[in-house]
Amino acid sequence: xxxxxxxxxxxxxxxxxxxxxxxxxxxxxxxxxxxxxxxxxxxxxxxxxxxxxxxxxxxxxxxxxxxxxxxxxxxxxxxxxxxxxxxxxxxxxxxxxxxxxxxxxxxxxxxxxxxxxxxxxxxxxxxxxxxxxxxxxxxxxxxxxxxxxxxxxxxxxxxxxxxxxxxxxxxxxxxxxxxxxxxxxxxxxxxxxxxxxxxxxxxxxxxxxxxxxxxxxxxxxxxxxxxxxxxxxxxxxxxxxxxxxxxxxxxxxxxxxxxxxxxxxxxxxxxxxxxxxxxxxxxxxxxxxxxxxxxxxxxxxxxxxxxxxxxxxxxxxxxxxxxxxxxxxxxxxxxxxxxxxxxxxxxxxxxxxxxxxxxxxxxxxxxxxxxxxxxxxxxxxxxxxxxxxxxxxxxxxxxxxxxxxxxxxxxxxxxxxxxxxxxxxxxxxxxxxxxxxxxxxxxxxxxxxxxxxxxxxxxxxxxxxxxxxxxxxxxxxxxxxx
Amino acid sequence: xxxxxxxxxxxxxxxxxxxxxxxxxxxxxxxxxxxxxxxxxxxxxxxxxxxxxxxxxxxxxxxxxxxxxxxxxxxxxxxxxxxxxxxxxxxxxxx
Numbered sequence: 172x173x174x175x176x177x178x179x180x181x182x183x184x185x186x187x188x189x190x191x192x193x194x195x196x197x198x199x200x201x202x203x204x205x206x207x208x209x210x211x212x213x214x215x216x217x218x219x220x221x222x223x224x225x226x227x228x229x230x231x232x233x234x235x236x237x238x239x240x241x242x243x244x245x246x247x248x249x250x251x252x253x254x255x256x257x258x259x260x261x262x263x264x265x266x267x268x269x270x271x272x273x274x275x276x277x278x279x280x281x282x283x284x285x286x287x288x289x290x291x292x293x294x295x296x297x298x299x300x301x302x303x304x305x306x307x308x309x310x311x312x313x314x315x316x317x318x319x320x321x322x323x324x325x326x327x328x329x330x331x332x333x334x335x336x337x338x339x340x341x342x343x344x345x346x347x348x349x350x351x352x353x354x355x356x357x358x359x360x361x362x363x364x365x366x367x368x369x370x371x372x373x374x375x376x377x378x379x380x381x382x383x384x385x386x387x388x389x390x391x392x393x394x395x396x397x398x399x400x401x402x403x404x405x406x407x408x409x410x411x412x413x414x415x416x417x418x419x420x421x422x423x424x425x426x427x428x429x430x431x432x433x434x435x436x437x438x439x440x441x442x443x444x445x446x447x448x449x450x451x452x453x454x455x456x457x458x459x460x461x462x463x464x465x466x467x468x469x470x471x472x473x474x475x476x477x478x479x480x481x482x483x484x485x486x487x488x489x490x491x492x493x494x495x496x497x498x499x500x501x502x503x504x505x506x507x508x509x510x511x512x513x514x515x516x517x518x519x520x521x522x523x524x525x526x527x528x529x530x531x532x533x534x535x536x537x538x539x540x541x542x543x544x545x546x547x548x549x550x551x552x553x554x555x556x557x558x559x560x561x562x563x564x565x566x567x568x569x570x571x572x573x574x575x576x577x578x579x580x581x582x583x584x585x586x587x588x589x590x591x592x593x594x595x596x597x598x599x600x601x602x603x604x605x606x607x608x609x610x611x612x613x614x615x616x617x618x619x620x621x622x623x624x625x626x627x628x629x630x631x632x633x634x635x636x637x638x639x640x641x642x643x644x645x646x647x648x649x650x651x652x653x
Numbered sequence: 654x655x656x657x658x659x660x661x662x663x664x665x666x667x668x669x670x671x672x673x674x675x676x677x678x679x680x681x682x683x684x685x686x687x688x689x690x691x692x693x694x695x696x697x698x699x700x701x702x703x704x705x706x707x708x709x710x711x712x713x714x715x716x717x718x719x720x721x722x723x724x725x726x727x728x729x730x731x732x733x734x735x736x737x738x739x740x741x742x743x744x745x746x747x748x
């Protein structure tokens with residue numbers, strides 16, 4: 172069930188928070204051994220908190236949209252007094268001393284934390300095969316990956332191990348797993364949600380967002396988590412709109428552009444045809460759909476794999492075994508301690524990206540790689556800017572393929588990186604975008620996601636388009652694991 | 654772009670404070686060469702009059718009044734430290 176359905180039942184007193192928590196917990200007990208969606212499940216706390224919220228409602232407390240709703244939180248978001256690992260050995264025992272701003276906002280709603288969701292280590296990966304705490308499996312087919320890096324948040328929401336979840340998206344880490352697991356995943360405009368308490372990967376690209384079972388819950392969670400925060404200097408200072416007010420049943424005359432660069436040969440035929448079928452439905456509803464070209468998008472992957480690792484290599488230099496995290500106990504000197512602690516603490520993909528970033532920022536290469544990439548990024552942003560003069564939203568596939576088999580791309584980082592060709596350009600330009608399920612592949616019965624991209628702070632257009640596509644397509648399939 | 658060689662990887666590993674085995678050094682040399690070769694395709698893009706992106710949203714310096722606020726208690730700041738001594742972080746000998 173969705174959060175808004177449960178909310179209505181809570182308001183009518185047809186169900187209690189304890190009932191909801193119990194039913195989610197029994198799902199976790201039943202399927203968690205198959206999905207490994209969580210690094211840590213907060214079983215006891217969940218039931219205690221649910222009872223406390225029931226008592227609060229009994230006293231006449233206000234029932235917010237997410238009051239008493241069990242939500243999974245990606246394990247790179249700090250939760251006070253609850254271990255937050257980033258799926259890394261280096262933070263295996265890290266206990267944050269403060270709550271991330273999004274957690275504070277969720278607590279004001281009196282949400283129920285189900286647990287800390289599994290992910291690729293430091294949010295680096297597209298298959299959730301880079302977690303120190305084991306791979307996550309796709310609830311639609313447990314031999315396949317759930318996507319990444321928010322594999323746990325996507326799998327838990329899809330398998331009913333949480334009603335919805337909170338993830339983070341640096342190059343597609345919310346949208347790509349949402350697509351592969353058949354749920355809705357939204358990356359807000361850069362700066363719309365505070366990054367305070369989100370363990371940084373690439374600070375100019377990272378953004379927190381919701382993964383939900385429908386667009387309405389997505390808008391509801393945006394209402395809760397968006398907003399200015401003085402603890403994040405990149406957070407946008409403006410009054411929050413009511414995101415749910417954009418869920419209107421009308422796309423007549425909506426101008427939709429379909430970038431040719433995101434419909435390239437790397438996209439599977441079944442993905443293309445499913446996305447095209449959804450576009451046709453939008454046209455029938457009165458939207459105007461046109462193919463367009465954003466020529467510099469073809470450089471987005473290259474730009475991303477310079478900028479993101481560069482920022483990561485700088486951000487991850489803080490893990491040195493001094494103030495927190497894993498420390499090698501044998502080291503005799505400080506430098507030896509740094510080296511050994513980091514080498515033991517980080518996994519392969521994280522090391523690979525630290526190495527790429529360090530190279531791109533090193534003397535003699537900075538201009539050719541990092542600065543050049545930031546210039547090409549400007550061209551990509553300009554392409555989007557021009558497109559949004561003519562179109563309200565852009566639509567593309569979210570992922571070039573459906574969920575692939577575990578192990579399939581593990582030895583070939585470059586092929587793995589291609590999983591994000593449709594989502595990466597959006598982060599480079601800081602735009603809001605959503606992935607929504609629009610069908611199952613005829614071959615494997617695996618979900619296919621469609622991506623709606625909007626201009627900066629035009630979440631209204633993105634939500635409106637997504638809401639209408641959701642209604643027109645009527646995707647109501649559930650994973651086999653159920 | 655120049656081919657990545659093993660000595661480049663050794664140099665970068667030193668800068669990044671990472672240790673690698675022989676096998677890892679070999680693997681990373683091959684993988685990084687492929688990845689950097691791929692991303693270097695942007696070198697052919699004409700960016701002569703283009704300014705590098707610094708922020709994707711319009712952003713100004715953020716200032717606040719210089720008012721003393723409560724800060725993190727020392728015990729909390731030391732809570733996650735691997736080793737503590739005299740109210741500070743203890744580290745091995747500095748070389």
